[in-house]
Amino acid sequence: MATDSEEMVRLGHGSGGELTERLLQNFVFPYIDNRWIQQGHDSATLPLDGSRLVFTTDSFVVSPLFFPGGNIGTLAVYGTVNDLAMSGARPKYLSCGLILEEGLPLKQLARIMQSMGRAAAEVGVQLVTGDTKVVEKGKGDGVYINTSGIGVLAAPQPIHPRQIAASDAIILSGDIGRHGMAVMAAREGLDFENPLHSDCAPLCDPVMALLAAAIDVHCLRDLTRGGLATALVELAESSHMQMQVHEDQIPVTECVQGACELLGLDPMYVANEGRFLLFVPANQQQAALEILQAFDVSAGSRVIGEVIGLVDDAGTADVILSNALGSERLLCRLPGEQLPRIC
Amino acid sequence: MATDSEEMVRLGHGSGGELTERLLQNFVFPYIDNRWIQQGHDSATLPLDGSRLVFTTDSFVVSPLFFPGGNIGTLAVYGTVNDLAMSGARPKYLSCGLILEEGLPLKQLARIMQSMGRAAAEVGVQLVTGDTKVVEKGKGDGVYINTSGIGVLAAPQPIHPRQIAASDAIILSGDIGRHGMAVMAAREGLDFENPLHSDCAPLCDPVMALLAAAIDVHCLRDLTRGGLATALVELAESSHMQMQVHEDQIPVTECVQGACELLGLDPMYVANEGRFLLFVPANQQQAALEILQAFDVSAGSRVIGEVIGLVDDAGTADVILSNALGSERLLCRLPGEQLPRIC
Numbered sequence: 001m002a003t004d005s006e007e008m009v010r011l012g013h014g015s016g017g018e019l020t021e022r023l024l025q026n027f028v029f030p031y032i033d034n035r036w037i038q039q040g041h042d043s044a045t046l047p048l049d050g051s052r053l054v055f056t057t058d059s060f061v062v063s064p065l066f067f068p069g070g071n072i073g074t075l076a077v078y079g080t081v082n083d084l085a086m087s088g089a090r091p092k093y094l095s096c097g098l099i100l101e102e103g104l105p106l107k108q109l110a111r112i113m114q115s116m117g118r119a120a121a122e123v124g125v126q127l128v129t130g131d132t133k134v135v136e137k138g139k140g141d142g143v144y145i146n147t148s149g150i151g152v153l154a155a156p157q158p159i160h161p162r163q164i165a166a167s168d169a170i171i172l173s174g175d176i177g178r179h180g181m182a183v184m185a186a187r188e189g190l191d192f193e194n195p196l197h198s199d200c201a202p203l204c205d206p207v208m209a210l211l212a213a214a215i216d217v218h219c220l221r222d223l224t225r226g227g228l229a230t231a232l233v234e235l236a237e238s239s240h241m242q243m244q245v246h247e248d249q250i251p252v253t254e255c256v257q258g259a260c261e262l263l264g265l266d267p268m269y270v271a272n273e274g275r276f277l278l279f280v281p282a283n284q285q286q287a288a289l290e291i292l293q294a295f296d297v298s299a300g301s302r303v304i305g306e307v308i309g310l311v312d313d314a315g316t317a318d319v320i321l322s323n324a325l326g327s328e329r330l331l332c333r334l335p336g337e338q339l340p341r342i343c
Numbered sequence: 344m345a346t347d348s349e350e351m352v353r354l355g356h357g358s359g360g361e362l363t364e365r366l367l368q369n370f371v372f373p374y375i376d377n378r379w380i381q382q383g384h385d386s387a388t389l390p391l392d393g394s395r396l397v398f399t400t401d402s403f404v405v406s407p408l409f410f411p412g413g414n415i416g417t418l419a420v421y422g423t424v425n426d427l428a429m430s431g432a433r434p435k436y437l438s439c440g441l442i443l444e445e446g447l448p449l450k451q452l453a454r455i456m457q458s459m460g461r462a463a464a465e466v467g468v469q470l471v472t473g474d475t476k477v478v479e480k481g482k483g484d485g486v487y488i489n490t491s492g493i494g495v496l497a498a499p500q501p502i503h504p505r506q507i508a509a510s511d512a513i514i515l516s517g518d519i520g521r522h523g524m525a526v527m528a529a530r531e532g533l534d535f536e537n538p539l540h541s542d543c544a545p546l547c548d549p550v551m552a553l554l555a556a557a558i559d560v561h562c563l564r565d566l567t568r569g570g571l572a573t574a575l576v577e578l579a580e581s582s583h584m585q586m587q588v589h590e591d592q593i594p595v596t597e598c599v600q601g602a603c604e605l606l607g608l609d610p611m612y613v614a615n616e617g618r619f620l621l622f623v624p625a626n627q628q629q630a631a632l633e634i635l636q637a638f639d640v641s642a643g644s645r646v647i648g649e650v651i652g653l654v655d656d657a658g659t660a661d662v663i664l665s666n667a668l669g670s671e672r673l674l675c676r677l678p679g680e681q682l683p684r685i686c
Contacts, residue, residue: 037470053493095398113370128377138481
């Protein structure tokens with residue numbers, strides 16, 4: 001594949017958007033070719049001794065390490081647990097790989113580890129194995145954490161974008177943009193009248209409740225790097241579907257809206273760490289909403305759009321965003337980097 | 344626990360020796376308390392759907408990224424695969440978490456990923472899930488890689504230091520110190536007459552052969568950070584055993600010996616990435632040696648010592664190193680940092 005004029009890694013390669021996709025397609029996937037990687041999913045469902053095992057990994061490099069609503073430790077537990085939940089798996093075990101920078105105050109490490117321990121206990125997942133490396137001052141940034149997670153599939157089959165079907169309802173689990181803006185505000189030392197709190201939270205409970213109620217979950221996706229817009233575009237592409245989303249149905253708090261305007265950002269592209277999309281058959285949307293709304297973390301769930309249908313041979317998969325005035329625009333992935341090191 | 348005057352992370356905290364142990368005991372383990380962490384083992388054996396699943400994680404921060412005999416990519420595959428093998432598990436699946444530094448030449452990334460792909464294919468393990476983050480220039484060092492691994496227990500029971508028994512033979516799988524000295528020479532730009540090559544290699548084949556032959560494997564341990572000496576001391580402590588090791592039975596190449604003398608290092612503490620210790624009943628040592636010597640990676644296997652017996656109540660577990668002249672000294676863990684960022 002051509003590599004354009006990209007000769008070096010740029011910050012945008014970590015955005016979770018278009019550049020990340022090109023980096024993986026050109027420099028990673030050609031060398032690691034198997035059916036799991038080809039699925040382009042956040043986790044892998046593995047055949048092993050008859051288990052229905054789900055395996056996922058995530059590295060966390062958020063800056064600053066501490067922000068309103070959480071820190072890198074809570075994020076490292078919830079983030080990986082959420083990737084498992086989005087595959088329909090009940091999280092069971094986590095690993096923890098620490099890369100510490102020389103000079104990190106040990107008190108900060110203790111606070112982070114305490115948060116990890118609490119977050120794991122809250123979710124009912126066990127941190128079972130770990131590794132610690134130290135790099136010289138100026139070769140890291142306090143601490144980077146990798147967590148890998150093992151879960152057991154609770155859904156009748158692995159949840160995957162290819163199950164998205166025409167006329168599916170698209171449900172969003174709450175307001176968007178809080179995690180990204182909270183981290184950004186903490187990083188830049190911005191002082192808002194109403195302080196922004198990250199939405200970072202575990203998503204397993206509402207997902208397990210949907211599965212226990214035998215809701216026919218077609219797809220789940222958490223909205224991390226790249227935000228709601230990038231997630232929708234990725235899902236449209238993976239499923240070869242056209243989707244319609246209604247802007248006035250997407251909740252954005254005044255506080256996030258104000259901070260976004262101040263910084264020239266679009267909340268549709270801002271990262272979340274406790275929000276997800278659910279695709280279900282239209283005739284189950286009401287049942288699904290009732291289940292989701294019973295949990296604090298997804299109390300703000302609502303239908304934000306629908307799947308129109310398969311794109312025709314000539315067309316490309318796309319996501320149409322319509323506003324209250326009836327005007328429409330096509331969403332695209334996050335083209336470069338909007339907010340580096342948000343998770 | 345007291346934290347002495349340590350208020351910040353130091354390079355020595357990443358040595359794999361005494362300081363690493365204290366960091367974990369004081370700042371990590373108090374917050375993550377479960378039976379797996381208490382075992383203090385390199386991997387966790389998990390009950391899951393009746394499987395005998397082994398799970399491990401390792402982050403790699405080696406500097407430089409490329410060295411004679413390998414690169415960070417080969418190391419990231421072999422290192423985690425070896426941790427699984429040391430638990431008696433057949434490696435099945437790996438994850439790959441990349442932390443890229445802005446400015447890393449993409450050609451280097453491609454070379455590293457190619458090495459990972461080749462190493463995985465060689466071992467018969469699948470890289471099934473991954474994650475990529477990017478940090479600003481000056482917040483990383485080219486690339487850091489985390490691999491977590493899942494394996495299936497091939498031994499009748501999890502292999503663990505507590506199975507080490509009095510009069511066990513201690514077998515070393517080959518010459519020591521090559522990985523550490525090869526990386527050090529590459530880092531410092533040292534030019535030796537005979538270039539030093541890392542020993543980095545996968546260890547699963549000889550281990551699986553031992554298990555297939557029903558050798559009663561009491562313990563296995565790969566000799567990474569902290570080298571042979573630190574591994575022996577850790578095993579003596581975990582098993583509450585006293586051990587005797589004969590210095591003149593420990594193979595060190597002239598080249599490694601020379602480089603160590605030049606740099607003032609003790610090869611007993613230098614890292615390896617393709618060497619391991621095996622503990623077996625004395626009456627099986629000959630059978631074990633024959634199996635090991637049939638594989639290139641462990642062709643140099645030999646008995647280097649024996650387990651004397653349980654330490655008495657008053658005594659501390661220790662490892663006695665005797666030399667050809669009959670003089671003896673006690674080994675200790677690597678106290679601080681000898682060679683940072685060796686893996």
